Amino acid sequence: MVSESELLASVPTQLWIGGPVDATGGATFPVENPATGEPLTHVADASPEDAVRALDAAVAAQDAWAATPARERGEILRAVYERIIARTEDFALLMTLEMGKALPESRNEVRYGAEFFRWFSEEAVRIHGRYQTAPTGAGRIIVHKQPVGPCLAITPWNFPLAMGTRKIGPALAAGCTMIVKPASATPLTMLLLAQLCSEAGLPDGVLSVITSSHSGAVTEPLLNDSRLRKLTFTGSTGVGKKLVEKSANKLLRTSMELGGNAPFVVFDDADIDEAVKGAMLAKLRNGGEACTAANRFHVHNSVREEFIEKFAAAMSEVKLGAGADPETTLGPLINEEQLTTVSELVDDAVSKGAQVRLGGKAPGGPGYYYPATLLSDVPEGARILSEEVFGPVAPVIGFDTEEQGLAAANDTEFGLVAYIYTRDLNRALRVAEGLESGMVGVNRGVISDPAAPFGGVKESGFGREGGFEGIEEYLSTKYIALQ
Numbered sequence: 114m115v116s117e118s119e120l121l122a123s124v125p126t127q128l129w130i131g132g133p134v135d136a137t138g139g140a141t142f143p144v145e146n147p148a149t150g151e152p153l154t155h156v157a158d159a160s161p162e163d164a165v166r167a168l169d170a171a172v173a174a175q176d177a178w179a180a181t182p183a184r185e186r187g188e189i190l191r192a193v194y195e196r197i198i199a200r201t202e203d204f205a206l207l208m209t210l211e212m213g214k215a216l217p218e219s220r221n222e223v224r225y226g227a228e229f230f231r232w233f234s235e236e237a238v239r240i241h242g243r244y245q246t247a248p249t250g251a252g253r254i255i256v257h258k259q260p261v262g263p264c265l266a267i268t269p270w271n272f273p274l275a276m277g278t279r280k281i282g283p284a285l286a287a288g289c290t291m292i293v294k295p296a297s298a299t300p301l302t303m304l305l306l307a308q309l310c311s312e313a314g315l316p317d318g319v320l321s322v323i324t325s326s327h328s329g330a331v332t333e334p335l336l337n338d339s340r341l342r343k344l345t346f347t348g349s350t351g352v353g354k355k356l357v358e359k360s361a362n363k364l365l366r367t368s369m370e371l372g373g374n375a376p377f378v379v380f381d382d383a384d385i386d387e388a389v390k391g392a393m394l395a396k397l398r399n400g401g402e403a404c405t406a407a408n409r410f411h412v413h414n415s416v417r418e419e420f421i422e423k424f425a426a427a428m429s430e431v432k433l434g435a436g437a438d439p440e441t442t443l444g445p446l447i448n449e450e451q452l453t454t455v456s457e458l459v460d461d462a463v464s465k466g467a468q469v470r471l472g473g474k475a476p477g478g479p480g481y482y483y484p485a486t487l488l489s490d491v492p493e494g495a496r497i498l499s500e501e502v503f504g505p506v507a508p509v510i511g512f513d514t515e516e517q518g519l520a521a522a523n524d525t526e527f528g529l530v531a532y533i534y535t536r537d538l539n540r541a542l543r544v545a546e547g548l549e550s551g552m553v554g555v556n557r558g559v560i561s562d563p564a565a566p567f568g569g570v571k572e573s574g575f576g577r578e579g580g581f582e583g584i585e586e587y588l589s590t591k592y593i594a595l596q
Contacts, residue, residue: 131317147213167321171290174318190234192313226275233282253595260288262342273302287587368576373529376522377407383534391558455504529569
């Protein structure tokens with residue numbers, strides 16, 4: 114692994130539009146290290162004019178890229194996958210520096226994020242249509258799939274690589290060009306990815322990365338430009354709603370992967386030791402800063418205290434520290450704003466009667482640290498039960514019947530993912546079908562898989578990423594009638 118200074122010196126800090134280019138006027142903004150609160154480097158701060166430059170490049174490259182044989186597109190994606198894997202340690206350290214997560218978490222994300230390029234390199238040659246005789250026998254029906262055209266992806270800070278690759282992979286495989294606007298907190302990983310794509314043979318203009326500290330102003334002209342054909346966004350439900358409203362003006366194709374409030378339901382017949390292992394993954398993966406993180410722990414009252422004691426014991430083994438420290442298993446939160454939000458949610462629950470079984474207070478000092486925290490006896494009115502905490506805090510509440518557990522799990526406007534633990538297969542299927550969520554983990558605390566469709570229902574959004582379904586988000590269906 115290269116040193117931090119060598120790595121940062123090797124990563125592009127300009128906009129990527131057919132290669133590295135300066136922002137208009139040479140404007141820049143700092144990228145902060147959450148472990149210290151100090152700047153790592155400065156990157157180009159794009160203007161609305163720069164965004165239009167990126168769209169110009171995407172439009173210019175679109176027809177040739179769509180006409181590129183699917184096998185060639187797939188081979189380029191495969192080459193990018195291999196380059197990412199070869200530079201696992203570089204990507205892992207870079208993500209840890211700009212996002213804060215512990216190095217083991219970052220390495221896992223590199224493997225997960227790279228897999229979207231491998232998966233969709235294989236899907237590029239499996240875009241199917243159909244040919245059939247019309248029911249009347251008077252003609253023939255041809256159904257043909259074509260790329261939707263230039264796309265805009267707006268990605269979040271919590272998974273700097275994977276949230277980009279699971280959008281870029283299917284778009285490029287389908288024959289679409291793409292502009293990525295990464296989160297201002299974590300732009301470096303996406304800039305390094307753009308560089309690797311170019312090295313792997315991706316033509317100029319097919320992928321652009323525009324970094325900016327003022328996302329709304331930069332994306333506005335793109336959303337109002339009829340040449341843009343699709344918007345894909347991962348982030349908060351509030352921002353997602355605003356983007357859907359803006360996209361309606363041009364009737365853009367949209368896919369939205371939005372907020373979550375995932376329930377983790379432990380029934381009375383569950384294997385408690387396995388449930389605790391799953392809870393550690395579902396809650397503390399990525400430091401709890403994940404839309405799939407378990408946000409509410411609904412545990413049957415007959416096993417609630419056993420679960421709490423064992424969960425607290427497991428959480429007490431977590432080591433809080435700088436992500437780059439090899440001993441660290443829980444890094445800092447992304448910034449001071451997030452630290453304040455997590456602290457306020459815990460304080461609100463405690464003020465209303467919740468009991469702190471572990472953690473509960475930020476240690477202070479430089480960096481944005483919050484310890485693994487477990488709350489019991491959380492009252493119904495606590496904000497933490499209805500708001501996405503996005504941190505390493507686990508509130509536990511009890512229930513008595515299966516119907517109560519299911520109702521409590523569904524008592525949210527969100528519907529991204531839910532987790533259930535039970536030894537009863539019939540109950541598992543019954544509850545899984547009754548849960549109002551796009552994904553369900555049965556006796557497992559991690560459900561993300563590039564080969565599976567990822568997405569939610571209700572206010573967690575629409576559209577799917579990954580799986581066979583993922584590439585369909587970037588394809589238009591054309592019906593050709595033959596006499």
